[in-house]
Amino acid sequence: MTRIDDVVADRRGWRAMLGPLERVSEGRAWGYYLLLPSLFLVLAVVLYPTLWGMVLSFREMRLNRIDLGTGFVGLRHYADLIDDPIFWLSLKNTVIWVVGAVVGELALGLAAALVLNRELPGFKFLGVLVLLPWFLPNVVAGHMWALMLDPRLGVINDMLVNVGILDSYRAWFADPNAALFAVLMVEIWHGFPFFALLMLAGLKAIPADLYEAASIDGARAIQKFWFVTLPQLKMIIAATVILRVIGLVNSPDILLILTGGGPGRATQVLSLYAFIKANKEFNFGYASAISVVMFVLLMAFAYGYVKLSNAMKE
Amino acid sequence: MTTRTRRWINNALLYLAATAIGGFAGFPILWTFLTSLKVESDIITSTMIYIPRRITFENYVAIWERSNFPTLLANSAVTTAITVAICLVTGTLGAYALSRCRFPGRREIMMSYLVVRMFPAVMIIIPLFILMREVGLLDSSLGLALAYTAFLLPVFVWMMKGFFDGVPPDLEDAARIDGASRVGAMVRVVLPLVVSGLVATAVFVAIGAWNEFLFALMLTTSTGSRTWPVGLQLMVGEFQLPWGTLSAGGIISIAPVVVLFALMQRAMVRGLTAGAVKG
Numbered sequence: 001m002t003r004i005d006d007v008v009a010d011r012r013g014w015r016a017m018l019g020p021l022e023r024v025s026e027g028r029a030w031g032y033y034l035l036l037p038s039l040f041l042v043l044a045v046v047l048y049p050t051l052w053g054m055v056l057s058f059r060e061m062r063l064n065r066i067d068l069g070t071g072f073v074g075l076r077h078y079a080d081l082i083d084d085p086i087f088w089l090s091l092k093n094t095v096i097w098v099v100g101a102v103v104g105e106l107a108l109g110l111a112a113a114l115v116l117n118r119e120l121p122g123f124k125f126l127g128v129l130v131l132l133p134w135f136l137p138n139v140v141a142g143h144m145w146a147l148m149l150d151p152r153l154g155v156i157n158d159m160l161v162n163v164g165i166l167d168s169y170r171a172w173f174a175d176p177n178a179a180l181f182a183v184l185m186v187e188i189w190h191g192f193p194f195f196a197l198l199m200l201a202g203l204k205a206i207p208a209d210l211y212e213a214a215s216i217d218g219a220r221a222i223q224k225f226w227f228v229t230l231p232q233l234k235m236i237i238a239a240t241v242i243l244r245v246i247g248l249v250n251s252p253d254i255l256l257i258l259t260g261g262g263p264g265r266a267t268q269v270l271s272l273y274a275f276i277k278a279n280k281e282f283n284f285g286y287a288s289a290i291s292v293v294m295f296v297l298l299m300a301f302a303y304g305y306v307k308l309s310n311a312m313k314e
Numbered sequence: 315m316t317t318r319t320r321r322w323i324n325n326a327l328l329y330l331a332a333t334a335i336g337g338f339a340g341f342p343i344l345w346t347f348l349t350s351l352k353v354e355s356d357i358i359t360s361t362m363i364y365i366p367r368r369i370t371f372e373n374y375v376a377i378w379e380r381s382n383f384p385t386l387l388a389n390s391a392v393t394t395a396i397t398v399a400i401c402l403v404t405g406t407l408g409a410y411a412l413s414r415c416r417f418p419g420r421r422e423i424m425m426s427y428l429v430v431r432m433f434p435a436v437m438i439i440i441p442l443f444i445l446m447r448e449v450g451l452l453d454s455s456l457g458l459a460l461a462y463t464a465f466l467l468p469v470f471v472w473m474m475k476g477f478f479d480g481v482p483p484d485l486e487d488a489a490r491i492d493g494a495s496r497v498g499a500m501v502r503v504v505l506p507l508v509v510s511g512l513v514a515t516a517v518f519v520a521i522g523a524w525n526e527f528l529f530a531l532m533l534t535t536s537t538g539s540r541t542w543p544v545g546l547q548l549m550v551g552e553f554q555l556p557w558g559t560l561s562a563g564g565i566i567s568i569a570p571v572v573v574l575f576a577l578m579q580r581a582m583v584r585g586l587t588a589g590a591v592k593g
Binding site: 018021022023024025026030031032034035037038039041042045046047048049050052053054056108111112115116118120122123126128129130131132133135136137138139140141143144145147148150152153155158189193197198201243246249250251252253256257271274275278279284287288290291292294295298299302 | 325328329331332335336338339340342343345346349357358359362364400403404405407408410411412414415416417420423426427430431432433434435436437438439440441442443444445460461463464465467468471495496497498500501521524525526527528531532543546547550557560561564567568571572575576579583586587
């Protein structure tokens with residue numbers, strides 16, 4: 001067979017496979033057809049449940065108390081929330097949790113990116129190693145740290161005692177004053193690679209001549225960082241911070257695994273409170289109300305944050 | 315101080331910082347690995363033993379043979395495979411449309427894919443639980459995979475759109491001049507060029523589905539579909555799992571993640587950062 005025959009046969013094969021799609025693809029609605037499957041899925045598994053969740057927050061729904069029915073209760077769940085001291089405590093903890101984690105992750109991520117940006121021998125491997133925690137599952141990350149922070153067998157306790165920072169082993173997760181700090185440590189370990197990744201991409205995008213110009217003007221390293229690097233990274237910092245805030249507010253995973261909100265309620269955050277209400281007490285209505293409040297607060301924060309960062313840009 | 319000594323000190327400081335950061339990132343993984351190789355008496359000691367005195371694989375045998383861990387891993391694999399398949403089929407088409415086709419509502423749809431990430435997982439989980447129970451998908455791998463697409467499909471679409479944007483439209487135009495239809499140009503010209511991006515994005519989604527905990531905890535109730543993160547967590551609670559066994563389970567379950575990540579990290583990093591730097 002000659003090559004031409006191959007090409008013709010090949011084309012016939014494709015024609016047969018794609019068939020009537022070829023004509024459809026020339027139509028004006030082609031883009032919509034391509035988009036339809038993913039759009040349908042997102043609507044079905046995100047938007048519809050979200051709207052339903054909002055409706056649920058105005059209803060009674062307890063799976064373990066069928067006798068209460070699923071009637072409309074208006075704003076009762078929200079009124080209960082205002083009188084619920086655990087809600088306010090969770091709100092306070094959420095703020096500490098999110099601010100602590102974002103500040104720690106941003107600082108460490110930026111430091112890691114600044115170091116990795118120098119491209120010395122061996123740093124490629126380091127770049128892979130630093131990113132790894134972000135891709136590890138919460139369950140394993142949690143238990144790795146639980147093992148290292150164990151009150152009797154924890155290697156971190158041993159190290160801290162050896163260098164003289166601690167006098168004796170400490171029960172990090174049982175001590176109400178240390179628990180939130182310990183969980184923050186785990187979260188920072190888990191989340192800083194995300195910042196490192198995006199900061200590094202941002203650093204690589206800064207034109208070299210900006211630094212050259214700064215050198216000619218006699219700028220020192222710290223001045224270069226302050227007047228060239230940071231302003232150039234401003235947008236990317238703004239974007240990563242808001243993404244991370246959303247992630248931190250919405251996912252209680254690591255807290256659920258490590259402390260379950262305890263000891264007492266020292267590490268109880270809003271998302272965890274809502275999840276426990278739904279998963280343990282099956283009080284879906286009240287849990288939905290907590291999530292709605294969380295969502296509204298998050299939206300308000302995001303709106304203000306975007307406004308503010310736009311204003312700072314100008 | 316000469317420039318050379320200055321540079322030397324500078325590099326030494328950089329390596330010091332790099333070691334500190336790398337140690338912080340890597341030490342927990344190393345420690346878990348070492349623990350998984352220790353005998354029980356080397357773990358529970360009065361003075362810390364850093365390097366195992368005797369290497370044992372007993373912990374791996376224990377988690378593999380004396381628990382339902384293999385079943386859990388198999389369930390996770392099935393759920394992950396379904397999730398990736400759904401994302402590959404629907405997400406690739408959607409990302410192509412958003413990258414190449416111009417139609418009213420395009421920007422809004424793109425934004426809405428981004429905004430859905432703001433919705434609290436807890437708020438979605440509750441109605442999904444009720445919904446899945448009504449259609450009989452509760453406690454099934456398919457149901458869980460569908461739930462995973464809720465947060466993974468939008469990311470998939472955004473990452474893939476970045477890879478499609480990287481293919482020059484001229485190539486398609488040339489194919490069209492040669493008589494190819496639009497779908498023909500898409501399948502035969504564009505798709506082969508984004509295969510590496512497709513693989514990287516699929517790996518990203520696969521890792522997300524493999525690791526997921528919260529949805530799985532709520533939406534699976536039996537060993538028929540329970541995934542390994544939930545199973546491992548329950549084992550810790552119920553059986554007071556020994557640290558060595560738990561570490562072995564952790565190492566087994568993160569092994570595929572570490573291998574895939576090491577192989578694909580370059581392309582994955584490109585996909586994850588493409589949108590961020592541009593915008």
